Amino acid sequence: MRLRTTGAAAGAAVSVLAALAALTGCNRGSDAAGRIGIDLPRTDTDFWNSYEQYLQKDLDHGGPAALPLSNSQNDIAKVVADVQALTGQGAKAIVMAPQDTGAISAELQRLAAKKIPVVSVDTRPDDGTVYMVVRADNRAYGEKSCDYLGHKLGGRGRVAELQGDLSSVNGRDRSEAFAACMKKKYPKITVHELATDWKGEVASAKLQSLLAQHPDLDGLYLQAGGAFLQPTLALLEQRKRLVPAGSAGHLTIISNDGIPDELAAIRAGTIDATLSQPADLYAKYALFYARAALDGKTFRPGPTDHHSTIVKIKNGLEDQLPAPLVTKANVDDATLWANQLDRPGKKQRR
DSSP: OOEEOOSSOGGGOOOHHHHHHHOOOOTTOSTTTTOEEEEEOOSSSHHHHHHHHHHHHHHHTTOOOBOOOEEOTTOHHHHHHHHHHHHHTTOSEEEEOOSSTTTTHHHHHHHHHTTOOEEEESOOOSSSOOSEEEEEOHHHHHHHHHHHHHHHTTTOEEEEEEEOOTTSHHHHHHHHHHHHHHHHHOTTEEEEEEEOTTOHHHHHHHHHHHHHHOTTOOEEEESOHHHHHHHHHHHHHHTTOOOOTTSTTOOEEEEEEOOHHHHHHHHHTSSOEEEEOOHHHHHHHHHHHHHHHHTTOEEOSEEOTTSOEEEEETTEEEEEEOOOEEOTTTTTOTTSGGGTOOBTTBOOOO
């Protein structure tokens, strides 16, 4: 990683990872208790529940000291209230994942004025200073999903795109990149864009209407498997369109998230692929950069030592973590976070 310390002697500098490993306090540690405040964005999807599990594991096993986690439940007003409560309790750095990336700007300005650094996970705020954004390249999600469907369909057919919230940078990035790729590389594929606000019930209702109009649908792009997978599969089964891969009438489906249920669906042949959004790395590097901010470390654009790239954004820096394509060929790869996750009543794959 390209790391520039603010200390006097470069020879005395240590990596942030070493500093993290040396910490012995848990999330309620004594000397540094309350120094990091963490707000979870929601608990209604498997992806964010997995992110919380990884955070708790890191905090409970030598991670930096932190206040008890808050949960803003996909409500931007609650994000602001939670963050203000955390700083009121003494948090000196904040980890958040604002789902409305425009409405958080004023709160980021308040935190900057108080010299409280912010790490934003998964989403890049439109305005307001951030110390670091920890996020996968969401434009690559849209492009890779486009290329997968385009190749599988031979450049022809009809696909539906279940979009996320277009007020969110993630929804915009995935949608814009998918559309641009389809227009440029696969102009003979008709794309039906279905905006869902990341809501599974909205996705299901809109997809049901589309299938009634176009029963010849060939493919699906789910921008968030955690929100869309189960309602989509239930609808397709109801309409007798849930045909295994390799069989006549199979609907080619690629998703984004990489949750355990998506991997199970790939194994079963009910979906074809997903892009594994790294819940484990989101948690790890959210804490990594929060600790780095408290230690006065600074970073610059370029490749890191954890196979990602830091890029300059208008309001700070963004560490773009890798998000591998998962198909039948590599679904049992032990390095995929969903194959490592503890799930009650489920044997882990090794």
